[in-house]
Amino acid sequence: MKKLNRSAACLGSAALVVSLVNACSPADSAKSESSGPKKVTIQIDGAAVPYYAPLYAAKEQGYFAKEGLDVNFTYAQGSDIVKNVAAGNIDFGFPNGDSVITAYGQGIKTKVVHTTYQQGIGALLSSADAKIESPADLKGRTVAVTDLGSPNYIQLQAMLKSANLTTNDLKVRTLGTGVIVDALKNGQVDAIVFSRLRYYALKSAGVDVKQLLSDSYLPSFGNVVVASEDTVNDDPDTVKGFDKALNQGIEYTIKNPDAAVKMSVEKYAPSFKGQEADITTVINDLFAKSLWQSDTTKKDGLGAPDVARWQKAIDSQTDFKLLDSSYKADDLVVKPNDLG
Template identity: 75%
Template sequence: MKNIKRRGAVAGVLVLAATAAAACSPGSSGGSSSGSNADGTKKVTIQIDGAAVPYYAPLYAAKEQGYFKKNGLDVNFTYAQGSDIVKNVAAGNVNFGFPNGDSVITAYGKGIKTNVVHTTYQQGIGALLSQTSSGIGSVEDLKGKTVAVTDLGSPNYIQLQAMLKSAGMDISDVKVKPLGSGVIVDALKNGQVDAIVFSRLRYYALKSAGVDVQQILSDKYLPSFGNVVITSPKTVEKDPDTVKAFNKAFGEGIDYTIKNPRAAVDMSVKKYAPTFKGQEADITTIIEDVFTKNLWQSATTEEKGLGYPDTARWQKAIDAQQSYGLIDSSFKADDLVVAPDELG
């Protein structure tokens, strides 16, 4: 077993100032829940990446089906951007976070340290999306094309570089256009760019909207991870039982969603994400075809259980961030990732 205490130092002093504004911003918790309810359940908060969407159905199912309560927890959901989530968890402002794994690696490499305690998405969700009319049938076809990414420091910019490198090209061979997440998909639809590197889930939304779109998954070129559960090293060291309880309930929520995808989606839309009303059938298909088959489950989870990390894959993702300049130096995946059977 790893020496958990070796990784127990908290970066609180380093990040408190940086996280004060984020912790008090709309959509964040402003402080971690603590204490117990009259029924004996422990109050905890998890801060989730982005906003409430039906794809977070396993978390919602864990609450609505009583799995959290059965495991002694009263879980509150709040929402924020990935980088803010990592800072808030590291500083102890929230108990758990559910950001993109790439954000966790970048922050750790910059001294904002958390621990991944549940590798929920076993692979990344990035993809190169283009309209068929663009003539981009392979990475080699990107030469001279305009490609949008959300930010020059974002994971999808790294994914683009990895794709180009596989074809013997580099960033100078394309025209890169940074666009915010709120407009990047419309830029592709309207023909303002030839391609975008963004979430593979948008492929299905574009298809449903009648756009003749194609995709090349970035995970083939750069191993990465979508949303994962993080907590502070202090929590791992001092309160492993709460982490284990959370993981157990969350695992039950994933299992429920795999077995009852439409019911889980309907509940999520009705109680948490009403703006998705009318899209339940399409979302259920995505849950079945993408999340169940490729994201929540893998050869690793089949052998070890849901949420179990492939440490070698994590190491490749960490080393890639160093090689593309997102972090100054690499570090050991074992220092970042804590497997469920390594908790106290």
């Protein structure tokens, strides 16, 4: 397989966030036109990548339009997205669930209205030569994370705790997102805790890599849709319409992965041109099987939350001192059937 692009650069600099906020003020973003569809904006974590195909498909296939919505996409860092949604600067956000949990506990409150990724996307990745088969094998090793305040660092601690180890039993290095994967490839570290999507990129690059999924040790969530408390309370129909269209986008992508990826690359993420086959494999093997669908979605529909699992994720952040105190998952997560 061709090498996957590893440079989905984040567009979340302070200057850009300001410009995005100004461009998506409530006066423009959530304004309903009597003569046409309601204009809404969703701010997405990172940059335009083909893995966001369900959102793009919901627009291109007309699912949003059928719900009376004209949806605009912008991009920023997850923590900035949550702040923008909470402040009412944008209508919807699509950040990592871990950042939503942390922000809510710190008083930056949004509502999760669609649990899009039913699992977290963190993983401990290691070269096969390192022979790391379980967290117990991390003793005395060198492991990299991007930041000591990141969810990945908490995931590492949870893995170690399962083996009665702590970070004192190994060497932890902090490396930027642009170099952490190369550090593993070049043998500078024994393992990294990072996105499980990189497992496929490393395999594609010919690296013999193994992975331990963080979710097995610490429940978490990847990208989820959030809205402000005011939007949920005052405009539930828009939230329900957005969720319905997104679900149709997910269903379309699952049934038509080749077409969905091709469209996403051509119209939204042209830097991935030539990698469509590899990306489609990831969509089929990971997103369709584990991230978008779960036992919960089989019972309650796409985007439905496992509230007990959300509670475990919240409590875990408290245990590892990301939050001063826990709170009820029901205060954060909205069940689709409870909307309006």
